[in-house]
Amino acid sequence: MTATSLEQEIKFLRQQNAHLKQQLHTITQASLKSVENAEHATTEVLTEQLELRIEERTQTLQMVIAQLQAEIRDRHEAEIALAASEAKFRSLVEHANGVIFELALDGTFTYLSPHFTNVWGFEISEVMHESFAHCIYPKDLYACQSFLKKIAITGEKQSGLEFRAQCKDSSTPWMMSNASPMYGSKRQLIGFQGIAFDISDLKQAEAALRESEQRFRDVSEAAGEYLWELSADGIYTFATEKSKFVKGYKPAQLIGRSPFEFMPTTDSVKVKAILKDACAHKRSFTLEYRNITPSGEIAWEKVNGLPLLDEAGEIVGFRGAGLSITQQKVAEEALRSSEQELRQKAQDLERTLKELQHTQSQLIQSEKMSSLGQLVAGVAHEINNPVNFIFGNLFHANEYAQDLMRLIQVYRQAYPNPVSRVQAEADEIDLDFVLEDLPKLLSSMRVGAERIQKIVSSLRTFSRMDEADFKAVDIHEGIDSTLMILQSRLKGRSDRPEITVTKHYGTLPQVECYAGQLNQVFMNLLSNAIDAIDEQIENHASSSAPNAIQALSPLASCPLPLITIHTELTHSNHIRIRIADNGSGIPAAVRDRLFDPFFTTKPVGKGTGMGLSISYQIVTERHHGTLHCNSSPGQGSEFVIEIPVKQ
Known part of the structure; x- marks a missing residue:
């Protein structure tokens, strides 16, 4: 039922209801003017009957109105959903990478998506209702016509047609098309619809791949390598002529035989294990092994290969190249005889x-x-x-x-x-x-x-x-004096807030030590902590640079710089000093070399690599203590010093 007919039905019901009300009013007036001896009961009966009819009609009218309103609401929601679906489909078509097209049975365009202009260069109005033949490279036109003819005969979708387009600027990019038949209301064929993609890059890549394969073959031959292929069960199916210079056998002597036939038993076991691993992980492999030539001599060979996979990912064989390394192995053996002497000298x-x-x-x-x-x-x-x-x-x-x-x-x-x-x-x-x-x-x-x-x-x-060179001193006094000297580096700058130093001092006795040297250790560790915090902030600022908002405030999400110092007396009558920072942390490879002389990760001119080495010697050799580092990347670093209270 249309919206107009619904409105007419509502109007008719409302008129009928008004007519019934008018009849009730007329009868009521007539009753009042009737003779006094008329039967009052008859008037009341008629009145009640009219009221019941009006009530029934009113309820019916309300139900019909409610149903009509629901139908109107459903129709409105359906129209909105249809419009949204059409807009979504239109957006998909307009933004598709391929060219969506429709052809009439005579081969004239009846629809083209906007991407057509980007590929062919023609405005859509220039080719609409014109034959598609004008947009096809002449030598590929027959293949396109046969493609459409097959769709018309079979009534099925066809895929994978490759052809060259004839563009407005005379260029001829490669295209690939899929198309389906279009049917009318009576299931009669009325045309074709499909999509075409630009595959010029793919064609260029295929040509480059073929050229690369030929180049690889030429280079391999020139380098003295021979190319080979094995079946899945390890039998030669192909080998180039260079095999006789590497293995001592011509290709005809290899094909149909296993490479293990030419190896010593120990080498074949090793090679089989490597091939098994390559099969399990479906990855390339490199191996070296010995061959026994027809004359009984040993020839060393180096092989690079990889598994060949079918479309299902199953291994169907192996392919690779082999190179003679006999002379290299002889030279290695000659060098090995003097290796022990050289190692001792080293x-x-x-x-x-x-x-x-x-x-x-x-x-x-x-x-x-x-x-x-x-x-x-x-x-x-x-x-x-x-x-x-x-x-x-x-x-x-x-x-x-x-x-x-x-x-x-x-x-x-x-x-x-x-x-x-x-x-x-x-x-x-x-x-x-x-x-x-x-x-x-x-x-x-x-x-x-x-x-x-x-x-x-x-x-x-x-x-x-x-003071004397060696005496009992207050360790906390030495730490505080070092912090006083470093105060200028702890202060805030335009690119970094002030570094907060929290001190958790335990109760320590006077410690016998070389106070000046120990203060130098504190100086090195605290300076390195400040450097680590600065590096963390610089890295955070550089990684935030692409974001315009973060670039204005690179420290917005960076933790506040903090150095924490703990001191305590251990049960073994040693003092332990821990200096920690929340900087960038130290990778394990660097942490293992921290105390090596002249090792540094700082740029040239900013570090000599001697600070931590000297600190380690001062703590371990001069004070018979220990110095070690606890750190991991992104988690800050902590250096722990332990020395005896009395030497």
């Missing part, structure tokens, strides 16, 4: 090199500590005197300033209205601001002088120039 040289590296690192350590001590002593001496002079005079300068400010206040109270010249000068120098800011300025200078004194003290503590 071991001696390696031992000598390690001794030289150890001696060099000790010299570097000694020179470094000596130079550091002299530098710190000189800096501390040169800074300490002027700082003491400034610090001592700041007290008097503060008193003088207070006296002058008090005098100015008394003068203001005694002469509240100074002469204009005095008032002008006071306004010029902003006397109120000077009186307010001068105490702050002096206080700031005092804080700065105290800061310099602490730095000088930390330098002296770090170098231990004023």
Whole structure:
């Protein structure tokens, strides 16, 4: 039922309902005007009957209206779904990589998808209702016509037609088409529909592959290799002429026989195992084995091969190339006779090199500590005197300033209205601001002088120039002095927030050690921790660069930089110091070489590779302790030092 007929039916029912109501009103009025002796019961019966008919018609009308509204709603939803489906199909057609087409029985185009213009170069309006023959390379037209004729005869879909297109710019790209018959309402054939894909790249790849195969064959022959093929049960099915120079047998002597017939038993066992593994994993293989030539001599051969698979992925044989390596093996045997002597010499040289590296690192350590001590002593001496002079005079300068400010206040109270010249000068120098800011300025200078004194003290503590070479010291004091020296590197920068240092100090006794050397260990480990954190942030920023939002704030999702220091006294009367960071972590291959002399992962000019090596020697040799690293990539690093409380 259409929407118009539904509306007419509703209108008719409403008119009928209005007519019944009018009849009820007329009968009621007639009853009122009837004679008084008329039977009142008859009027009531008629009235009740009319009311029942009206109620029944009203209910029927409401049911019909509800049904009509449901049908209208269902029809509207169906129209929306149909429109969405049509839009989706249109979008798929318009964005398909292939050209979708429809042909009439006479071969004229009745539909072309937009991608046609991208391939052929013609506007669709130029070829619509024209014969498709104008768009086919003349030499391939017969194949296309036969393709359509087969569809018309069989009534079945046909696939895989390859032909060349005739484009507007005279180019002839290769296409592949699949097509199906189109039927009318009476199941009569009315045309063809299908899709065509550009396969020019595939054709070029096939041509390149054929050329590559020929080139490989030529190169293999020129290199002295022979090509071979085996069946699935290991029988030669093909071999090139070069086989007689490698194996000693001509191809006719090999075909139909197994390669294992020409090998010593030990070699055949090894080769069979390798082929079995290649079959199990369906992968290429390389192997070397011996052949027994017709004259009984041994000829070495190197083979590269791979399994041949059918469409179902099952192995149907093997293919590869063989190369003679007899001369190479003879040379290797000659070299092997002197290998032991060379290995011994290499071991001696390696031992000598390690001794030289150890001696060099000790010299570097000694020179470094000596130079550091002299530098710190000189800096501390040169800074300490002027700082003491400034610090001592700041007290008097503060008193003088207070006296002058008090005098100015008394003068203001005694002469509240100074002469204009005095008032002008006071306004010029902003006397109120000077009186307010001068105490702050002096206080700031005092804080700065105290800061310099602490730095000088930390330098002296770090170098231990004023103490004996070996004595009991407070380890925490050495760590704090090292952190003071590294304070400038811990501060935040434009590309990195401040590195937070959390200290969890246990209760430690005085520890007998070479304090200056141990402080150098702390310096190396903390410096490396800072470098690791900087590297982590740089890597995170570079990996976020492609995202424009993250590039503006590369640290948005990067963890806050953190260095944690733990100290504790162990049950074995040793102290354990753990210095951890949340940097980039250290791979296992690098971790195994951390303490090797001159090994570094830093760029040229940023590291000598001696810091951790010297630290390891200081801890293990000078203090009879241990130093090791716990780390994995992306999880940060932790260096653990353990030394005895008493040596």
